Amino acid sequence: MRAIRRLTVRPVLPESLAGLTTLAGNLRWSWHPETQDVFSSIDPELWEEVNRDPVRLLGAVPRERYDELAADEGFLAGLRAAEQSLQDYLTGERWYARRAGADAPRSIAYFSPEYGITAVLPQYSGGLGILAGDHLKAASDLGIPVVGVGLLYRHGYFKQSLSREGWQQETYPVLDPDELPLSVLREADGSRAMVSIDLPDGPALLARIFVAHVGRVPLLLLDSDVEENSQHYRDVTDRLYGGTSEHRLRQELLLGVGGVRALRAYSRITGAPEPEVFHTNEGHAGFLGIERIRELTVGEGGPALDFDTALEVSRAGTVFTTHTPVPAGIDRFPCELIEQYFGGGSSPTPGVPVDRVLALGAEDYEGGEAGCFNMAVMGFRLAQRANGVSQLHGHVSRGMFNGLWPAFDEAEVPIGSITNGVHGPTWIAREVVDLARSLGADIDGDDTDALWPLVDKVDGRELWDLKRQLRSRLVDDARARLARSSAKRGFAPAELGWIETALDPDVLTIGFARRVPTYKRLTLMLRDPERLKRLLLHPERPIQLVIAGKSHPADETGKRLIQQMVQFADDPEIRHRIAFLPNYDIAMAQPLYPGCDVWLNNPLRPYEACGTSGMKAALNGALNLSILDGWWDEWYDGGNGWAIPSADGIEDPERRDDLEATALYDLIENEVAPRFYDVDGEGVPTRWIEMVRHTLKSLGPKVLATRQVRDYVRELYAPAAETSRILNSDYHGARELSRWKRKVRAGWEGVRVEHVESEGVSETAEVGGTLRVHAYVALGDLSADDVAVQVVHGRPGAEDELRDVATTPMAVGESYEGNRHRFDADVVLDHAGGFGYTVRVVPHNVALASVAELGLVALPR
Numbered sequence: 001m002r003a004i005r006r007l008t009v010r011p012v013l014p015e016s017l018a019g020l021t022t023l024a025g026n027l028r029w030s031w032h033p034e035t036q037d038v039f040s041s042i043d044p045e046l047w048e049e050v051n052r053d054p055v056r057l058l059g060a061v062p063r064e065r066y067d068e069l070a071a072d073e074g075f076l077a078g079l080r081a082a083e084q085s086l087q088d089y090l091t092g093e094r095w096y097a098r099r100a101g102a103d104a105p106r107s108i109a110y111f112s113p114e115y116g117i118t119a120v121l122p123q124y125s126g127g128l129g130i131l132a133g134d135h136l137k138a139a140s141d142l143g144i145p146v147v148g149v150g151l152l153y154r155h156g157y158f159k160q161s162l163s164r165e166g167w168q169q170e171t172y173p174v175l176d177p178d179e180l181p182l183s184v185l186r187e188a189d190g191s192r193a194m195v196s197i198d199l200p201d202g203p204a205l206l207a208r209i210f211v212a213h214v215g216r217v218p219l220l221l222l223d224s225d226v227e228e229n230s231q232h233y234r235d236v237t238d239r240l241y242g243g244t245s246e247h248r249l250r251q252e253l254l255l256g257v258g259g260v261r262a263l264r265a266y267s268r269i270t271g272a273p274e275p276e277v278f279h280t281n282e283g284h285a286g287f288l289g290i291e292r293i294r295e296l297t298v299g300e301g302g303p304a305l306d307f308d309t310a311l312e313v314s315r316a317g318t319v320f321t322t323h324t325p326v327p328a329g330i331d332r333f334p335c336e337l338i339e340q341y342f343g344g345g346s347s348p349t350p351g352v353p354v355d356r357v358l359a360l361g362a363e364d365y366e367g368g369e370a371g372c373f374n375m376a377v378m379g380f381r382l383a384q385r386a387n388g389v390s391q392l393h394g395h396v397s398r399g400m401f402n403g404l405w406p407a408f409d410e411a412e413v414p415i416g417s418i419t420n421g422v423h424g425p426t427w428i429a430r431e432v433v434d435l436a437r438s439l440g441a442d443i444d445g446d447d448t449d450a451l452w453p454l455v456d457k458v459d460g461r462e463l464w465d466l467k468r469q470l471r472s473r474l475v476d477d478a479r480a481r482l483a484r485s486s487a488k489r490g491f492a493p494a495e496l497g498w499i500e501t502a503l504d505p506d507v508l509t510i511g512f513a514r515r516v517p518t519y520k521r522l523t524l525m526l527r528d529p530e531r532l533k534r535l536l537l538h539p540e541r542p543i544q545l546v547i548a549g550k551s552h553p554a555d556e557t558g559k560r561l562i563q564q565m566v567q568f569a570d571d572p573e574i575r576h577r578i579a580f581l582p583n584y585d586i587a588m589a590q591p592l593y594p595g596c597d598v599w600l601n602n603p604l605r606p607y608e609a610c611g612t613s614g615m616k617a618a619l620n621g622a623l624n625l626s627i628l629d630g631w632w633d634e635w636y637d638g639g640n641g642w643a644i645p646s647a648d649g650i651e652d653p654e655r656r657d658d659l660e661a662t663a664l665y666d667l668i669e670n671e672v673a674p675r676f677y678d679v680d681g682e683g684v685p686t687r688w689i690e691m692v693r694h695t696l697k698s699l700g701p702k703v704l705a706t707r708q709v710r711d712y713v714r715e716l717y718a719p720a721a722e723t724s725r726i727l728n729s730d731y732h733g734a735r736e737l738s739r740w741k742r743k744v745r746a747g748w749e750g751v752r753v754e755h756v757e758s759e760g761v762s763e764t765a766e767v768g769g770t771l772r773v774h775a776y777v778a779l780g781d782l783s784a785d786d787v788a789v790q791v792v793h794g795r796p797g798a799e800d801e802l803r804d805v806a807t808t809p810m811a812v813g814e815s816y817e818g819n820r821h822r823f824d825a826d827v828v829l830d831h832a833g834g835f836g837y838t839v840r841v842v843p844h845n846v847a848l849a850s851v852a853e854l855g856l857v858a859l860p861r
Contacts, residue, residue, distance in 0.1 A: 011058055014070040019083040024054035026213040027181055028086060030118035031137060031425040033433065038082045041075060051587065053120040055181050090216055094143030095706075100713055105721035109275035110135065111149045111259055111285035113251075114157075114240055117214060119587035121180055122156035123221070125240050126515040126550070127612060128323055130586075131389075132281055133214075134423035134612075138705035140215030141425075144713060147266070147275060148219035149259040149285070151251065152177065152210050155239040160550050160583045164490045166566030168551055168559045168582075172239055177210060177223065185209040185220070185266060193269060195222065195261040197253060198346040205233045207254060209262045218272075220262045222254055241552070249333055249341065252375070256287030257348050260295070276721045279319045279712075280383060283331055283375030287348075289314050289382030290357060294349040305731060307356055308738040311382075313731065316847070317724035319716045320383035322376055322415070325396045325609045326519070331375040335362075338373045365403030380404060380415075384723065384849045385716050387416045389610040392633045396606050407857040411805060414850035418715060419631050420610040421708030427616040429470055429594035435462075452700040460689045461682060467597065467621055467692075472505035474595020478546055479503065481581045481588070502576045503544050508676045510625070510668075511596035511617065513548040513584050516558040519607040522549060523561050525600075526568055527661035535665065536577040541673040544577045546592060548584035589613075594620035598641075598672060601626035602664060604656075605646045606633075615703035621692045625672060627660070635702055640695040642667050723847060737847045743782070744843050744854065750780015751787065753860040754820070756839050761829065771827045775810060775839040777858075778820045784812050788844035788851065789823040796836035810839070 013020060020038075029035040039054050040047045042061055050056040069075050096104065112132035116124030124130060132148070139146040155172035163169055185193040185208075196204040206229055207222040224236040235243075236250045243251075260278075267274050280286055295301070296310035305313065324330055335358055341347070343354035361378035363369050380386055380401060388394035394417030398410045405413050425433075439454045455463075482499050503509075516522050525532055525545070535543050547565060551558030562580070569578045581588060593599070599617035601608070601624065611630035618624060624641035626632045636643050645663045650656040679685045701707065727734040755776040761769045773791050789810040794802040810823035829835060841858040842851045 011061070011063075011066070013058070014066055016070050016076060017066060017079070019079050020054075020058060023079075023082055023086060024058055025181060025183065026086060026090075026215065027117055027121070028089065028140070028213075028215045029054060030120075031423065032085070033430050034085065035082045038075075038078050041078065042069065051119065055120070055179060059179070094141070095710070096143040096145070096713070100144075100718070103718065103722060104713065105145070105276045105717050107145045107147060107273040107275040108139075108277045108279060108717055109149060109259075109263055110139075110146050110279045110281065111255065111288055112281035113150065113255060113284040115148065115150050115219065116586060117212070117219075119585050121182075121212065122175070122585070123150065123153055123240070124586075125157040127610075128282060130422075131323075131420055131610075131612060134421070134426065134705040135281075135709060136214045136217045136219060137423040137426060138421070138709040140217045141423075142706055142709060143216060144709060145273070146217050147263065147272070148214065148217060149255070149263060150219065150221050151237050151255055152182075152221035152223040153237050153240045154223075154225050157240045158550075158553060161488050162485060162562075162566060162580075162582050166563040166570065168562050170553050180212075182210040182212050182221070185211050185262075185269060187269060193262075193265045194226075195258045195265065197257055197261075197348045198350065199233075199250065199253070199348060200341055200344045200346045202230055202233065205229065205236065205250070205254065205258075207237070207258055207262075209265065211266075218266070220259070220266055222258050222262055224254060245333055246337060248331065249337060252284050252331065253287055253341070253348050256285045256289075257291040259285060260288050260291040275317075276724055277317050277319060277717050279321065279717075280379055281321050282323050283320075283379045286320075286361075286375050286379045286382060289318060289378070290349045290352055290360075292318075294352050298351050303731065305734070306738070307353065308742070309731065309734045312737045312741075312847075313724075313727050313734045315382060315384045316727045316734070317720050318383040318385075319712075319720055320379040320386040321389065321418075322379070322386065322397050323389055323609050324376070325393055325400070325607050327400065332369075333361075333373045333375075335371050335373050363403075365406065367403055377401070377404065384853070385416075385720055386414065387418050387716065389417070390419045390631045390634060391417045392606055392630065393417065393609040396609075405852045405855045407855055408852045409802075409805070412850075412852050414852045416715070418708060418711045419634065419702075420612050420615075421703055421705035422612050422615045422619070423705045424619060427590070427593060428619050429590075431466060431469060432594065432620055435466060452697045455693050455696045460684050460686060463621070463689055463692060464684045468505055470591075470594040470620065471509055471597070472595075474509065474546065474591050475503045475505050477588075477591045477595075478579050478581060482579055485582050498572070498576060503546070503579060504542075504576075507577070508541070508543045508598070508673055509546060509596050510543055510598045510600050511546050511592055511622070512600040513546075513589065513592060514601075514611075514613055516549040516551040516561055517555065518557055518561070519604040520549075521602050521604060521657070522547075522558075523564050524602045524657060524661050525664065526564060527658055528665065529568065531665050533574055535668055535673070536574050538673070541677045542577065543668060543673060544579075546579050546581065546596065548581045548588060548592070550584055589616070593617045593622065596620075596622045597676060598623050598625050600664075601629075601632070602644060602660065603627055603629050605629045605648060612703075615699070618695050618699045618703060621696060623672075623688075623691055623695055625664075625667065631703070635699060637698060639691060640698050641691075642671060719849070723849065726847060733847065737845065740786070740845060741854065744786060744856065747781035748843075748856050748858070750778065751782060751841055751858045752778045752780075753839055753841060753858055754778055756860055760826075765829050765835070767829055767832050769829045771829060771837070773810070773825050773827060773837065773839065774813070775823045776820065777823055777841055778818065780819065782819075784815075784821055786844060787841050789839065789841050791825050791827055791837055792840055793827055793835065793837035795834050800836060802836055802838070 114124045114129030115133045116130035117133040136148050158170035161169045192208045195207050198204050207224045210221045212219040225234045292314040293310045296305045342357045360381045361373035363372050363374050388397040397415045398413035441451045486496050566580045569580045593616040599614045599622050605627050608630040614624045627644045627646050647656045647659040675688050757774040760772040791808040794805040808825050808827050810825040812821050813824040814822045843854050
């Protein structure tokens with residue numbers, strides 16, 4: 001029989017144990033080992049049975065055990081210490097208060113469609129969500145006043161299992177919010193705080209607001225599964241990245257529009273400061289900008305503004321991060337669907353003209369698709385500051401979206417780069433943390449730069465033994481997962497005896513785990529199966545592979561790649577040397593990264609935006625073996641791992657895969673394995689250990705999320721807050737900027753570079769010489785204060801295109817009738833070789849974040 005209703009009965013704890021509820025209610029426990037120890041000591045076996053979930057643990061402990069704990073002074077002392085640690089963490093002064101400065105943003109809203117914080121809150125699918133979770137954790141560690149905003153999915157992302165034939169199967173377990181580390185945001189009268197959004201196909205969509213406490217950072221999660229909604233609205237938050245295009249649009253409206261309204265409710269109820277900066281983590285939350293414009297045009301909290309002024313106010317405080325290196329990874333909707341939702345009488349943002357909404361997402365540039373609404377394009381147009389997630393990805397993004405700024409070369413497209421990082425306390429193995437603490441490192445502090453040189457104090461034998469311990473832990477975990485997976489696939493116990501000796505803690509272990517879209521090339525290592533078998537079974541230098549990854553449920557090609565890998569791993573000849581572990585998640589990843597000696601990454605370059613899994617492995621002393629893509633492209637130095645040569649430019653994808661697979665095999669056979677097994681008289685591979693030391697010292701400070709988030713504060717959040725304050729103080733600045741932009745756009749046709757002259761050097765100049773440049777410029781209806789005139793100079797290419805470009809500002813030297821002026825500049829010739837230059841005119845205003853912001857430029861004809 002099925003229950004007609006379900007509810008959760010919460011335990012009533014003795015007063016002396018009330019701190020357990022406090023500890024379970026703050027997700028800091030997920031990265032704080034000492035707090036986990038408190039829960040484990042209640043009942044170690046039960047702690048493992050509930051998958052290390054404190055909320056489930058507290059609900060499963062018998063009353064008699066609580067009575068025992070209440071009388072156990074040793075346990076109570078540990079509980080009090082954990083409570084005090086949490087209190088100190090939440091209230092102590094941290095980096096932001098000490099270093100960010102008096103003008104730093106008072107509050108930053110961070111929007112993401114998914115968050116990977118802990119396995120017990122499965123609201124993530126892959127790298128985007130893990131990055132978002134690490135962003136919040138690092139912001140908490142640094143004391144940065146961030147508020148996260150997302151959706152609470154009833155099914156989360158799917159759980160992956162395998163059929164006997166190795167085909168991916170998906171299940172969607174129902175999540176009960178009452179069994180999760182969440183609390184409902186309530187009004188002063190105790191009622192649930194709700195947000196409401198008008199949609200064209202029925203009464204308003206309603207959503208309640210759950211709050212997860214990520215250390216010092218509140219995370220607001222909107223849930224539409226409430227009784228007041230019709231079923232199709234209740235299903236809006238059913239699952240992550242599921243459903244039709246219209247279903248996804250509803251989700252993104254709830255995230256963006258509803259998310260802003262949830263923030264307003266949270267500030268009103270708790271007294272928290274209103275955000276000054278809004279960070280859109282990928283395009284899914286882009287509608288937050290439309291909602292902020294609506295607030296301003298209807299005069300919520302101040303005078304009503306016209307659309308263009310409201311746009312400038314909103315843009316000034318908005319940051320947009322793009323994560324995808326391929327157009328296919330961007331959410332796009334038919335314009336007819338956008339018009340249906342925003343153009344009727346029940347618009348989610350009433351008062352915002354539908355034609356202005358459509359224009360923000362239009363691909364109205366060369367190569368764009370007519371009739372398509374692009375969420376990333378809207379993200380760029382609604383944010384004054386934007387970035388990619390590695391240096392190479394920034395370059396790729398500038399090329400992808402150059403059409404939005406066609407008058408500018410790729411290098412000046414206003415998309416910067418902040419390379420991702422990972423949250424050290426979450427991903428560094430506890431054994432590594434304990435070793436660092438034994439050396440006097442302040443692991444719990446917010447500045448870990450002093451940690452990495454300490455690795456030189458660790459004896460090679462000790463470091464090698466530590467890696468074997470971590471490898472052994474991974475082997476035990478992998479065997480248990482293989483046993484469960486094989487039983488679920490239908491294999492009889494009599495067929496599974498081999499699992500007891502699967503993998504080996506003394507064999508070179510290579511890890512590969514990630515989502516399984518085609519470009520990540522899960523099966524590149526299978527291009528030559530016989531050669532791979534020889535590597536796995538080498539009599540003196542064997543390798544073993546631990547592999548994991550999920551394919552999107554609708555991606556049949558990805559599922560076939562998984563099946564190929566599983567069927568290869570099922571081969572009795574090599575199955576003790578290769579394992580595919582289903583249901584890759586945080587719980588699997590935490591022993592996987594530390595247990596690997598090498599982390600393999602072989603995407604099709606340059607389609608890996610960043611790829612942070614290799615960072616997590618590096619923090620645990622693993623060496624990366626990777627295509628030079630994402631973060632590895634900028635931080636590989638020749639001594640902290642190996643770069644797989646990529647066959648860029650080869651048109652035939654089969655030929656390219658063959659070449660790169662051969663290069664991968666050669667590296668493993670001729671460099672990686674020999675170095676791992678080249679041991680001294682004490683059995684220590686000294687050259688390998690030196691690479692491990694160098695990896696920790698060279699990459700440790702760079703790959704941390706605390707570095708990443710500090711970069712966001714300095715490079716994006718603080719400048720956005722400063723500009724926002726200038727425009728928002730009384731909206732005069734925003735009105736002036738809006739008026740000025742209209743004037744410049746209307747008058748730009750009259751701006752011309754009529755003539756350019758130079759003097760001071762001949763055609764064969766010398767280094768150190770000075771080139772004096774004169775530009776005669778007509779400005780039409782604009783003034784000299786409205787523009788910047790610049791000498792643009794660099795090395796000329798074969799087609800006279802400039803490379804390694806720099807700019808020198810020009811000043812007004814003389815003015816003539818008809819609003820014509822001579823601008824002058826001296827350019828120092830500071831390098832030998834080819835030199836070329838031109839002159840350009842661009843709009844100039846202190847409120848602009850980039851010379852390319854308006855997309856306007858005048859060049860000599």
